[in-house]
Amino acid sequence: MLEFERDPWRVESLRVTRVTRETEDTFTIELDAKPRAGFVFQPGQFNMLYAFGVGESAISIAGSADEPERLVHTVRAVGAVTNALAKAKQGERIGVRGPFGHGFPIAEARGKDLLLIAGGIGLAPLRPVILYAIQHRPEFRSVTLIYGARSPKDLLYPRELLSWASRLRLETTVDRAEDDWFGHTGVVTKFIEGALQNPESTVAMMCGPEVMMRFAARELTTLGVPEKSIFVSTERNMKCGVGLCGHCQLGPFLLCRDGPTFSYDRIGPLLSIREL
């Protein structure tokens, strides 16, 4: 369907086909998009998910763009809407509006080193990029994912991480660990230098807490990655999702309409502005 034909307020009700618990507070919901002939999206775009009777939240699409019949979201239960979504059962319906926003500019990374940096639930918005990069691996000179989580039990998609490790360069690290963890402990920035082979022809895409992204962007630019080659997904609070309510304004941008992904030369200076 063409963009201008779509009514951005129309909530479609889609059936839950599977719910997978990822961690104590995070789960993945799969929706059946077959009845509406698939759900086409760009990696990095988001939907407004509606828990009927409770409200709506912006949630990134976390599935493969090559499988439009399955619409996948990974949700961390933090408040009213996300807790209601967490209770969704197979066969029940939830409301969907979208897809909204601009995705990650994957085409810019073709022929270059693609460096993905994810923190916490920020792995979900990057998952479609990862799946694309695995599926279309020869398009990139190299593909690296640096993924940080709070502790080993907070790692998302643990089984997939194992399979990704053999298909791209993967550094998984946690902030806190005890005796039973033999992987890396420490923050994602520790792995950036080792991941950069050609800083000036690297394209970095990041999603995670803003503080993490600010530290990582500083490390990347210090090591020679141009700010215009660093893309971040800004996920501040949103309401309408379509550039009408002004809730997500940051400087000259409406994050839902102009973002949520931005190159760092455009958004970097604004990221030190506090939550609106």
Next chain:
Amino acid sequence: MQVESLSRALAEHPFVAGLGEPEVSFLAGCTKNQRFGAGEYLFKEGSPADTLFLLRDGRVALESHVPGRGNVKLETLAAGDLLGWSALFDPHSFHLDGRALEATLTFAVDARCLREKMQSDTAFGYALTRRLLYHVHRRLERARLQQLDVYRAGL
């Protein structure tokens, strides 16, 4: 001959790279290769700190024992890193445990030899202090980000 090949290998470690030939040879004179098996301790909290380790290969966890939680890992370090800074400062005793997570190869620098040289040759002392400060600065930056516990608060 052995010292020469040690010198060459040492000169490539990021902590040493760029130092002049006389400085590298001096360092090599204070240094030996030391291997650790997986699970073996490079040092333990409270033990005398007499060695500065430059990691060549493998991985080492810096840990602290917390009653009720066991060994809490603070950071894992790998090739190119250095650890055992306590060996350069009074009271020369380790504050943390350093444990190899896998087979690990290090340059083990005799800290007394290094301290004496740094004291008597101020140009050498300055060059090494700057390098050490760079590592401390980087680790402090990482420790700050880790301390912010950013994944707890949400996205």
